[in-house]
Amino acid sequence: MSITEYLKDRLSAYMIYLVSLAVALIFMQAFHIRTQCIVIVYVILLLGGAIAECWTFFRKKSFYDKLNYCLDSLDKKYLLAEMTEAPDFFDGRFLYEVLRQSDKAMCEHIAEYRRENLEFREYIEMWVHEVKLPVASLQLMCHNDGSNRYSEQLKRIDDYIENVLYYARSRNAEKDYIIKNASLKRIFGETAMKNRSEIQERNISLSAEGLDVEVMTDAKWLAFIFGQLMGNSIKYEADEIKVYAEDFDDKTVLHFRDNGIGISEADLPYIFEKSFTGENGRTHTKSTGMGLYIVKMLCTKLGHSVQAESVQGEYTEITIVFGKDKLHNIQ
Template sequence: MNGKNTSKMIVNSILAKWPILILYAGLMAFLFFLCILYNIKIMLIVDLIRFTLIPFFLFLAYRVYHEEKLLRSLNKAHSQGQMLTIKPHGLTEKAFIEFFNRLQQQRIQYERENEEKFKKNRDYLVMWSHEVKTPLTALKLLAENENEVASIDVQQQIALAYHQLDMILTYERLADFNQDLVFKWYSMKEIVEMVIKKCAVFFIKKQITPHIKIPPVQVLTDAKWVSFILTQLLMNALKYSHEDTFIEIKWLSNRLEVNDKGIGINASDLPRVFEPGFTGENGRRQNSATGMGLYVAYQISEALNLKLDIKSQLGVGTSTLLIFPQKNIKH
């Protein structure tokens, strides 16, 4: 705080003491009136003013000094994110300082959490940017090493880049995700077939066959975001499945199941698969996982009032379950 602001603060503090000055002047005037009324010597009131005036102004000066010190400490604590440690004078100041410190503590905690969240988001976006570069780098290498690049290879890498970009944009929208929900009745089979078509290039490239076993059932949901969840589940199943196998997508009772015959998930990793940034043993082995796909899918399923669950056995395969509320299903 500069000298100009300090001087202004002191002047304002002095001007704020006008009620006390008026009270003192009024009291002296009242005593002067009593002296006249009861024929008391005026010197008595003169002596009273003489002996009380200096202590009175010393008291005012101390109050101004204390308030100036309190305000200076308040500004410093607010700007530097610190607690007020000044000793309070009276119950009002004590209550004010305690309230300020509580707010300051909440502010510090909020800023710390925001900073941590920003750091995580930055790390995730950097990680995803590398994932987007992967298919682009693959296309570049194919173009450099081959005069003619197979259409299926180009389609796969482009689809993979689009998928990663879609993941980034969806992750950024999670904060206000509920504003983009439109619930209607949709055919579950039509949703699945649309997602299968979207992922067709990956099925063809790995020679994996989709087995669809879905009866004529309708669900009350948001088709766009159910498709996003299902796409992520299928991408995971395709990524960790062996070639020349099949992925089964079937409907049982009130749930959609995606079953693969892939490498499976370690039992110790299963409880953490929905945590942000967790890649597990499979992700570390392949060194090509962000650990965010299932996290985003889980957050969306929560917003849709769905339950996402995973069952897996290492070396046997994985079953991912998307469970719908019974009231949102009709046959």
């Protein structure tokens, strides 16, 4: 709040004040009041008015400057009312009360939204667990009957259901994971076993090197990430998948590479965006565009970074970087 802005805002009041002084002067002259008395009265009125305006200006300036500073420095602007002290002038107190009431209303609205969101998430998780049971039963029946006619479609259904579950959980992932040392070799081995039938059926060559290292992560979430990457390699016609890790002093870098159809240069910057399907998703197989988006989101929440390199028609390589410290977030 500057003195220029304050004077401009008060200009109409000053004009009224000056007109009032002029009218008072006319009346005093009409009653033949001595000039010395008029001068003294005007000096007192002008001096008193100037002092009152200065006091009002600096009182308001202190409050509004603090308010503006808090607004600029806060990341969460809605906490402005909590960081501001009540002023000692009427319009400031009115503004302060408006901020507090609006903040209270917003907090109540957010609390209601969170309750509804939690209820919806709990329902989705319950539904997923319930629907996975008949799907697992159908898969077992197909296996016992020696029929693979429906197995692939049931596997796809199960994968989509799992995507729904992990997407719902990933919105509040910090409540659902535990960061600790986990073996890359064990997690990748479990993922390979889970996809063994499809790998063998499609005659895909699978190799792993340098995975005898442990990283700070959540094994369950990382297994889901591996499953998504392997599922994409299988889906997009890879006949060779190579996974290897490089261990450095400050980080471990995991490379997940396949020789599938690859990703076009135009699509590559957007593959981690929500619902992005790209050229491959439209021409080769139907895709929801959610798999890599969830992978990116989970890696971010776990403190890992993920990048992609690809040449269309040659290869796709996904790189995940794990920090040595569980609180270290690789940028």
